[in-house]
Amino acid sequence: MEEKPVRVLVCGDVEGKLGSLFNRVQSIQKKTGQFDLLLCIGEFFASTPEAEEEWQQYQSGAKKAPIHTYILGAGSQETTKKFPSADGCELAENITYLGRRGVFTGVSGLQIAYVSGCEAPQEPAPSHCFTPKDLTALLAPLTASSKFRGVDILLTSQWPKGVWHYANNPEVNTKSCGSSAVAKLADKLKPRYHFAALEGAHYERLPYRNHMVLQENARHVTRFIALATVNNPDKKKYLYAFNIIPMKTMDPSELVKQPQDVTENPYRRIAKDKKETLKTSLGAAAEEEEPSTQFFFDLSGGRGGGRGGGARGRGRKRPPEGDWVARKQIRKQPLPPGECWFCLASPQVEKHLVVSIGTHCYLALAKGGLNVGHVLILPIGHYQSTVELASEVLQEMDQYKAALRSFFKSRGERCVLFERNYRSQHLQIQVVPLPLDRCATADIKEAFVVQAQEQQMELMEIPQHSDLKQIAPPGTPYFYVELDSEEKLFYRIQRNFPLQFGREVLASEALLNIPTRADWKECKQSRGEEEAACAQLRDAFQPFDFAWGD
Numbered sequence: 001m002e003e004k005p006v007r008v009l010v011c012g013d014v015e016g017k018l019g020s021l022f023n024r025v026q027s028i029q030k031k032t033g034q035f036d037l038l039l040c041i042g043e044f045f046a047s048t049p050e051a052e053e054e055w056q057q058y059q060s061g062a063k064k065a066p067i068h069t070y071i072l073g074a075g076s077q078e079t080t081k082k083f084p085s086a087d088g089c090e091l092a093e094n095i096t097y098l099g100r101r102g103v104f105t106g107v108s109g110l111q112i113a114y115v116s117g118c119e120a121p122q123e124p125a126p127s128h129c130f131t132p133k134d135l136t137a138l139l140a141p142l143t144a145s146s147k148f149r150g151v152d153i154l155l156t157s158q159w160p161k162g163v164w165h166y167a168n169n170p171e172v173n174t175k176s177c178g179s180s181a182v183a184k185l186a187d188k189l190k191p192r193y194h195f196a197a198l199e200g201a202h203y204e205r206l207p208y209r210n211h212m213v214l215q216e217n218a219r220h221v222t223r224f225i226a227l228a229t230v231n232n233p234d235k236k237k238y239l240y241a242f243n244i245i246p247m248k249t250m251d252p253s254e255l256v257k258q259p260q261d262v263t264e265n266p267y268r269r270i271a272k273d274k275k276e277t278l279k280t281s282l283g284a285a286a287e288e289e290e291p292s293t294q295f296f297f298d299l300s301g302g303r304g305g306g307r308g309g310g311a312r313g314r315g316r317k318r319p320p321e322g323d324w325v326a327r328k329q330i331r332k333q334p335l336p337p338g339e340c341w342f343c344l345a346s347p348q349v350e351k352h353l354v355v356s357i358g359t360h361c362y363l364a365l366a367k368g369g370l371n372v373g374h375v376l377i378l379p380i381g382h383y384q385s386t387v388e389l390a391s392e393v394l395q396e397m398d399q400y401k402a403a404l405r406s407f408f409k410s411r412g413e414r415c416v417l418f419e420r421n422y423r424s425q426h427l428q429i430q431v432v433p434l435p436l437d438r439c440a441t442a443d444i445k446e447a448f449v450v451q452a453q454e455q456q457m458e459l460m461e462i463p464q465h466s467d468l469k470q471i472a473p474p475g476t477p478y479f480y481v482e483l484d485s486e487e488k489l490f491y492r493i494q495r496n497f498p499l500q501f502g503r504e505v506l507a508s509e510a511l512l513n514i515p516t517r518a519d520w521k522e523c524k525q526s527r528g529e530e531e532a533a534c535a536q537l538r539d540a541f542q543p544f545d546f547a548w549g550d
Contacts (some may be wrong), residue, residue: 003245003246003249004108004245005243005245006036006037006108006110006243006244006245007033007034007035007036007241007243008038008039008153008241008242008243008244009025009028009035009037009038009067009227009238009239009240009241010038010039010040010041010240010242011038011039011040011041011227011228011229011230011239012042012197012202012226012227012228012229012230012239012242013041013043013044013075013197013198013228013230013238014040014043014044014045014071014229014230015043015044015046015051015227015230016044016046016048016050016051016054016055017046017051017230018054018055018063019054020230021040021068021230021239022065022067025038025067025239025405026066026152028239029066029067032241035067035241036068036106036108036409037067037068037069037070037094037106037189038065038067038068038069039069039070039112039155039195040069040070040071040288041155041156041157041195041196041197041227042072042073042074042075042080042157042196042197042229043075043079043157043197043198044071044072044079045074045079045082046077046079047079048333052242055082057146058092058093059091059092060071061092061093064092064093064094065094066091066094067094067206068094068096068106069095069096070096070097070098070112070114071097072114072116072157073086073097073099073117073128074114074117074127074128075118075128075157076128077126077127077128078127079128080127083097085245086099086100086127087099087100087492088102088471088472089460089471098114098116098155098473098489099473100115100116100117100130100134101114101116101130101134101135101137101138102114102473102474102475102476103138103141103474103475104141104469104473105387105388105469105473106246107394107467107469108246108391109137109152109245109246109248109249109390109391109415110152110244111151111152111153111246111248112151112152112153112154112155113128113138113142113151113153113154113155113189114154114155114156115134115135115156115157115185116128116140117129117130117157117158118130118158118179118198119158119179119182125285128500130181132181133229135181135185137475138185139188139189139470139484141431141474141475142189147245148427149190149219149220150190150191150192150210150219150220150247151189151190151191151247152191152192152193152244152246153192153193153195153241153244153249154185154186154189154193154194154195154196155195155196156182156185156186156194156195156196156263157196157197157198157538158178158179158182159172159177159178159179159196159198159199159226160178160179160182160183160185160186160194161177161180161182161183162178162180162183162266162267163178163180163183163205163224163267163301164203164205164266165266165267166208166261166264167205167206167208167266168205168206170199170201170203170205170226171201171203172199172201172203172439175468179200183266183267183455184267186222186224186267187267187268188528190210190219190220190222191222191437192220192221192222192223192247193222193225193242193244194222194225195225195226195227196224196225196227197223197227197228197229199226200229200236201226201228201236202226202227202228202236202238203224203226203236204223204224204225204226205223205224205225206259206261206262207221207222207223207262207263208221208222208224208262208265208266208334209221209258209262209264210222210265218256219249221262225240226400227239227240237310255323267381268312271380272339273539282420285390285480291495316436317475319342325409338424340382340425341425341426342428342460343380343381343426344357344362344378344380344427344483346350350530352366352527352530352531352534353365353530354534355375355534355538355541356400356538356541356545356547356548357380358380358396358399358400358546358547359379359380359392359396359547360379360381360390360392360396361378361379361380361393361396361397361400362375362377362378362380363375363376363378363379363400363541364378365530365533365534365537366430366520367520367530368519368520368521368522368523368524368525369432369511369520369523370432370503370506370507370512370514370523371432371433371516371517372429372433372513372533372537373408373411373413373415373431373432373433373537374431374432374433375404375430375431375537376416376429376431377397377398377400377401377429377431378426378427378428379393379426379427379494380509381393381538382426383426383427384421384424384425384427384512385421385427385474385478386419386427386429386468386480387421387468387472387473387474387476388427388474389427397429397447399546401417401429401431401482403541403544403545403546404431404541404544405484406544407540408433409436411433412435412437412545413433413434413435413436414433414434414436414438414439414441414483414484415431415432415433415446416431416432416434416481416482416483416484416506417429417430417431417481417482418432418479418480418481418482418502419479419480420477420479420499420502421472421476421477421478421479421480422477422478422479422497429502432506433456434506434511439511439512441483441485441487443483443510444483444511444513445487445489446510447505447508447510447511448481448489449489449503451501451505451508452501455498455501455530457497458491459489460489460490460491460492461488461490462489462490467489468480468488471490472490472492477493477497477538478490478491478493479491479493479497479501481502486522497536500518500519500520503518503519503520504518
């Protein structure tokens with residue numbers, strides 16, 4: 001079955017002309033059909049009274065963008081006040097600020113890397129500028145993998161220095177145009193499409209290679225496109241439309257096909273001269289994350305504490321005939337480097353705690369749970385957080401959430417779900433039931449908000465139609481809560497986040513009133529007690545278990 005391409009629109013500097021832009025987009029969509037998203041690079045806002053008045057209409061909801069629109073941050077000091085922080089957020093309905101820098105991965109798997117603003121001329125950097133640290137933080141998690149091939153799209157407000165080498169010349173002053181740091185970034189990220197603005201010019205460079213012929217394996221080509229300002233008097237092109245199939249779903253032979261007009265890589269000369277500089281300024285590895293403190297795996301055993309216990313799978317024993325988990329036909333999933341205590345294929349898993357197994361996810365009794373029904377939803381394969389999940393995994397995870405809500409409701413309970421993507425190795429959605437007659441949803445929400453404020457943290461409410469991926473690009477540490485009312489609370493973790501925060505709130509006097517159970521280590525049971533509790537929960541959950549009998 002052929003993959004459906006993503007339909008993308010990209011726009012240059014909007015400079016506050018929102019009405020003109022969105023009228024043009026609506027006109028295009030009437031003629032050619034709906035596009036999936038609009039990406040705006042360069043300067044989105046303007047400081048004029050007219051632009052301010054028009055923006056207020058979108059903020060108030062009087063007007064609405066006709067398409068999901070994603071924008072970069074300020075390109076100048078004058079417009080920085082429009083962006084509440086360096087972190088991404090929704091500014092108005094259908095208009096989302098991506099953030100200072102990061103990677104946005106859509107449901108389709110399309111991977112978009114971005115950097116807002118201009119290269120900082122000096123330290124300390126102005127708020128509309130990026131620094132080498134920003135580029136390091138963007139690159140490290142992507143290029144750390146030996147399987148990294150590149151990203152689908154790169155968005156930078158600033159042009160890359162020297163992009164015109166070996167190709168057609170743009171209508172700009174090439175002596176002053178562009179950033180060397182952006183050029184290095186593009187060389188490392190190997191985007192299939194790279195868009196930039198700020199120069200008021202339209203320039204479509206000939207595609208260039210990302211490999212050396214006869215010396216390296218063939219790679220995909222990069223197309224660089226610069227766009228002009230919306231409604232510019234010279235009628236230069238400011239809107240670009242294209243279809244793209246995400247790299248991760250493409251046939252490799254199709255991906256690396258070279259067009260006839262392909263040129264050499266314009267950055268290879270720069271990269272060769274400054275190889276060591278590039279290595280130190282952009283190539284730092286991401287810090288290794290600390291292990292999670294909410295285990296339901298046995299980390300004692302004879303494997304040196306779990307993570308560094310020798311070759312993968314060594315000493316793995318065949319499970320006994322009576323092993324319920326072994327009898328399920330689980331599709332094999334690769335383990336990450338070193339053993340992960342939560343990947344179902346890992347020998348570290350305490351399988352007697354498994355309640356249900358689907359195609360992509362499974363349900364397990366929490367070790368040292370807050371109460372009888374405290375369970376975890378986990379992906380079978382290795383994912384670190386919700387925002388990194390493939391669409392089919394996310395879909396099944398949502399099925400488990402719905403099944404658990406129905407199950408607990410039948411028992412006179414509502415459930416709270418929370419995730420901590422901080423000092424954890426593998427995604428765990430914790431699901432804790434609370435009695436309907438004692439814990440109202442409003443009380444639960446207030447307990448989380450108040451206790452967060454006491455620790456100088458601000459939980460942000462996410463609009464129901466917003467995707468968590470829009471707010472927290474992969475690699476972002478965060479704490480996330482879902483209530484049974486479909487209200488969602490989010491906190492972007494800065495530092496020193498209390499690891500047991502979710503449990504502490506639910507165990508507090510305001511809710512379950514079991515403060516001594518806030519620490520899972522104080523709630524341990526014997527192996528026999530765990531087996532009995534899991535078997536009882538598995539039988540009770542069976543009528544709601546969509547995966548039963550698969």
